[in-house]
Amino acid sequence: MNSLLRHQCPVCISSRIGQVMEAEDYTVSHEIFAIWECADCSLRFTQSVPLAEEIGKYYQSANYISHTDTNKGIVNKLYHYVRRTTLRRKSKMVQQQTGLSTGKLLDIGAGTGAFVHTMQGAGWQVTGLEPDHGTRLRAAELHKVNLLDTAALFDLPEAQFDAITLWHVLEHVHELHLYFDQFVRLLTAKGVLLIAVPNYTSYDGQLYGPSWAAYDVPRHLYHFSPKSMAHLITMHGLRLRVMRPMWFDSIYISMLSEQYKNGKGNLLRAVWNGLRSNLRAVGDTGNCSSVIYIIEKATGS
Numbered sequence: 001m002n003s004l005l006r007h008q009c010p011v012c013i014s015s016r017i018g019q020v021m022e023a024e025d026y027t028v029s030h031e032i033f034a035i036w037e038c039a040d041c042s043l044r045f046t047q048s049v050p051l052a053e054e055i056g057k058y059y060q061s062a063n064y065i066s067h068t069d070t071n072k073g074i075v076n077k078l079y080h081y082v083r084r085t086t087l088r089r090k091s092k093m094v095q096q097q098t099g100l101s102t103g104k105l106l107d108i109g110a111g112t113g114a115f116v117h118t119m120q121g122a123g124w125q126v127t128g129l130e131p132d133h134g135t136r137l138r139a140a141e142l143h144k145v146n147l148l149d150t151a152a153l154f155d156l157p158e159a160q161f162d163a164i165t166l167w168h169v170l171e172h173v174h175e176l177h178l179y180f181d182q183f184v185r186l187l188t189a190k191g192v193l194l195i196a197v198p199n200y201t202s203y204d205g206q207l208y209g210p211s212w213a214a215y216d217v218p219r220h221l222y223h224f225s226p227k228s229m230a231h232l233i234t235m236h237g238l239r240l241r242v243m244r245p246m247w248f249d250s251i252y253i254s255m256l257s258e259q260y261k262n263g264k265g266n267l268l269r270a271v272w273n274g275l276r277s278n279l280r281a282v283g284d285t286g287n288c289s290s291v292i293y294i295i296e297k298a299t300g301s
């Protein structure tokens with residue numbers, strides 16, 4: 001297994017980096033990975049991650065729920081209810097933030113295509129990218145949507161998208177800065193970029209420490225804080241317009257984290273911790289378990 005040993009922060013390139021903890025891959029390999037932090041931008045990142053060509057085997061799990069659409073069990077039922085509600089909210093958010101009822105959207109890391117399908121239903125012209133061949137076939141089967149391989153990102157014609165969305169995807173992307181170059185190239189002058197990522201500085205992130213489910217090593221290469229996201233956005237000549245909370249994530253992540261930490265679930269405690277996390281995010285979205293960053297071109301013209 002070849003891995004990538006980083007000597008610099010993958011966001012701000014600072015060499016002031018050091019290990020803060022070790023975390024287990026609870027869902028697939030049960031291997032241990034080191035998590036490092038940058039003293040300058042506060043990004044945490046998984047050290048010595050498998051290379052892009054070799055990380056595929058860490059995605060091979062029936063439990064990797066975001067790529068499956070089974071409907072068994074209370075937790076899965078809840079997950080699917082939340083997903084329907086969240087899909088509607090995301091769709092409205094795209095319309096509000098672009099100021100358009102219909103337009104052109106690029107969804108990166110489309111999974112089985114639920115969001116692409118929702119936006120097509122709302123009248124949008126959508127291009128969906130998904131790296132996994134099997135998942136693309138599932139998307140065609142489930143939602144009748146035709147997704148392209150993620151490599152197509154680099155070949156799409158420029159300045160054509162009113163919105164680009166990455167819902168819990170950026171933390172998986174090896175070529176972080178190359179992707180940002182593409183966002184800048186592909187967005188229209190007034191286009192918006194919507195990026196949802198977990199936030200390790202949240203209450204649940206701090207409470208569960210190495211057992212926090214959103215570390216999800218080694219699949220999550222980066223563990224963003226609002227500060228490190230702000231740095232990344234500015235580096236690429238973009239501007240943060242606003243942050244939006246994702247209220248359900250704190251509870252869902254707390255449910256998984258309880259399982260990881262104690263070997264069994266504790267629904268009541270997870271809901272309690274999730275709500276406590278949300279309470280701290282009421283006045284400050286930067287404390288939320290997962291944050292949607294709404295980003296625009298700095299020129300705005």
Ligand SMILES: [Zn+2]
Pocket residue numbers: 009010011012013014038039040041042043
């Ligand atoms: Zn940094």
